[in-house]
Amino acid sequence: MSKHIFSVLVQNQPGVLAHIAGMFAARGFNIDSLVVGRTEDPAFSHMVIVSSGDDVTMEQIRKQLGKIVTTVKIRDLSEQKCVERDLMLIRVHCPPERRGELRDLTEVFRASIVDVGPSSVMIQLTGTEDKIEAFVELCRPYGIKQLSRTGVIAVPRASQEREHDGPPAPAARPPRVRQATTSSQETAVPLPPS
Amino acid sequence: MAAKPQAAPSAPPQPVATSTATPQPARTGAQLLVDVLLEEGVEVIFGFSGGAILPTFDVLYEAPIRFIMSRCEQGAGHMADGYARATGKVGTVVVTSGPGATNLTTALATAYMDSIPMVAITGQVATAAIGNDAFQEADVVGVTRPVTKHNVLVKNADDLPRVIREAYHIARTGRPGPVLVDLPKDVQVKTASAGCNGEMNLPGYRPRVKGNSRQIRLAAEAINASERPVLYVGGGVISSGASAELRQMARKGNIPVTTTLLGMGAIDEVQDADLALNMLGMHGSAYANFAVQASDLLIAVGARFDDRVTGKLETFAPHARIIHIDVDPSSISKNVDVDIPVVGDARSVLQDMLPLIEYRDRAAWFEQIARWKAQYPFQYQQAPEGTIKPQHVIRELSRLTDNDAIITTGVGQHQMWAAQFYRWRFPRQMITSGGLGTMGYGFPAAMGACIGVPDRQVIDIDGDGSFLMTCNELATAAEYRLPVRVVILNNHWQGMVRQWQELFFGRRYMASRMVNPSFAKVAEAFGCTGIDVRDVRDLPDAIARMLATPGPVVMDVHVEPEENVYPMVAVGKSLHEMEMGGMA
Ligand SMILES: Cc1ncc(C[n+]2csc(CCOP(=O)(O)OP(=O)(O)O)c2C)c(N)n1
Secondary structure, eight states: OOOEEEEEEEOOOHHHHHHHHHHHHTOOOOOSEEEEEEEETTTTEEEEEEEEEOOHHHHHHHHHHSTTEEEEEEGGGGGOOOOEEEEEEEEEEEGGHHHHHHHHHHHHOHHHHHHEEEEEEEEEEEEOOOOOOOHHHHGGOOOOEEEEEEEOEEEESSOOOOOOSSOOOOOSOOOOOOOOOGGGGGGGOOOOOO | OOOOOOTTTOOOOOOOOOSSSSSSSSSSHHHHHHHHHHHHHHOEEEEOOOOGGGGHHHHTTTTSSEEOSSSHHHHHHHHHHHHHHHHSOEEEEEEETTTTHHHHHHHHHHHTTOOOEEEEEEEEOHHHHHGSTTTTTTOOOHHHGSSEEEEEEOOGGGGGGHHHHHHHHHHHHHHHHHEEEEEEEEHHHHHHTTTTTOOOOOTOOOOSSSSOOOHHHHHHHHHHHHHEEEEEEOOHHHHHOOOHHHHHHHHHHHOOOOOOOGGGSSTTTTTTTTEEEEEEEETTOOHHHHHHHHEEEEEEESSOOHHHHHSSSGSSSSOOOEEOOOOOOOTTSSSSSOOOEESSSHHHHHHHHGGGGOOOHHHHHHHHHHHHHHSSOOOOOSSSHHHOOOOOOHHHHHTTTTTTTEEEEEEHHHHHHHHHOOOOOOOEEEEEOOOOOOOHHHHHHHHHHHHHOOTOOOEEEEHHHHHHGGGGGHHHHTTTTOOOEEEEEEEEBBBBHHHHHHHHHOOOSSSSOOOOOHHHHHHHTTTEEEEEOOOOHHHHHHHHHHHOSSEEEEEEEEOTTTTTOSBBOOOOOTTTOOOTOOOO
């Protein structure tokens, strides 16, 4: 099991999101998060889809995304260095006397308090999923009243862009499904009668 | 009121507006649609009318395109599919919104599973009414998304020329498949702006034709080094027109060839009988399955390792390295891990590979195969006096048509017997629903094939259950006097279901018995010829009569009711663990 971030450039047309979401559902692939946004060119939208599973499944997701006519470019960002960000708004139960302690926590995470109520505060945090999840854990003891996250967006770092829309690279082989043996002597499966 | 003046089939399409950049001014959406259909060379449309598509039908009234009106949209869809499979051209079907489109869905799914190029145009309620649960509204783009290669709702008449061109392009290129265009009524009526741009805009659609030369070299080296290779050939070889290259490859390299249900005819089983292993898989030949299991190299060309082919995956071709040539990258390493993938069009890849292939003797391998062939041929126990074995009917058909007819089938035992006992000689000869397994496919598909290939015998080998699903199209066959022949292997059962209930459910025959009409009388009531055969001695004459009848004819052959299909690889078994049904 590993987490993969797919960056998908799509034609900005009605039904594209439904097509992609439908493909995931029909083939039983997970979506951990999916973010759609505009790009600098109105003809295209950009999606970031986070999914997790074994390598064979991740490879299939990439290929099945490529098969959709309206997808233009697909990258598996987990194979390269990239900047990934998730944004969270979290409202935590917090009586006035505990605000100080929560403010310290917020500072450690470089989060910010964006709203304060009589018995709660709302905190905004951006960062990687790990960082956000760590923060959520620390908030739990206070009592989480509401939480909303954008899901991951990601863009590769400058140096190591590598595209994936050619034929499958022969080196990156998924693990074997069949139990292949190299010679018929060490056969696990009996040969047909001769 | 005047019926549509039927254009002579040979009437050349009149170019109405062929310039991509500047279609003529003041044309409606429906007119633009028909302009592009003509430009795409559409010679026949299958379909059925209804409110939301009437403006398009009205333009078709004068268009030089033959129109075949089916009696149900499913039938129209299968006809377009059969036409496409028989000719290699894109089949076109035009139906109305809501129920018209949902009736079509089975045909789309059938074509999608077997990668058949089709364009479906469905009427839709007016754009302003979409989403309001209007009369005969259905979310057709939503319903058909999982069963089309691509689909699109057109909201603006200006987009129509581009979308229709894209539809034909997408349907026929790459891994072919059905494309649906949903056309609201107001878009059909609206006048498009004069300068609307009809050029295709598919920035992400780049099907790969040429294979990677390094991969091709690796594959050729593996082939030359192999001692026990097998070519495993599927529908991709048919759709890419690669059977000549395939034969050269098999001859030059001296490699035996097994075909999937959709690959039948990729190799000439008569002329190249020494290389042909016939069909593999669940009901394939024992020698094909043994050869695959014993092979040291499996060369898959345009095939997709379907579970009906592989049997138990863990023990499939356990000693083989696998080369997989396929135009669809997502087919590769989907079910079976592949050692040497080559993404590309089968024909192009085989052409590039051929010069690198060297002849090898492989005497021991061919001797082994010859022993298997001698020991385990397709066979069946002889029938008691007078009664008719279904396999015998197909052998007779094969003989009396000189292996030269186009054969379509329904789904079930008769389909497997057809694959086993007819001898396949040329590509596009066998037309059958392999992937979806759609009962009722055979008859309308045969009608489509008749229209596409008028100079060849077309015979639907059907089951009684399958035929009853679409036999309403007898009215269509009668109306157009199509020379379509139906041979029903009538066992008064849903035979394949009965076989499974016999073998795996303790003979508890739940809802599998068929109480049938007289099919010969049914045919006659529709204005077709009916023939009823109950004694094997009458069979040759009956077949001869059927073949000589000019119009549509249904031959109802009452066969042994409880015959089973063998060999059989039960679900969960390895390919070589076949039940032979007491015949070996
Ligand atoms: C539309 C559809 N419904 C159900 C099935 C499941 N099914 C597969 S074979 C079969 C029986 C086919 O009976 P028949 O057409 O008489 O052919 P036979 O097996 O007797 O040759 C059935 C019900 C199917 N393939 N397609």
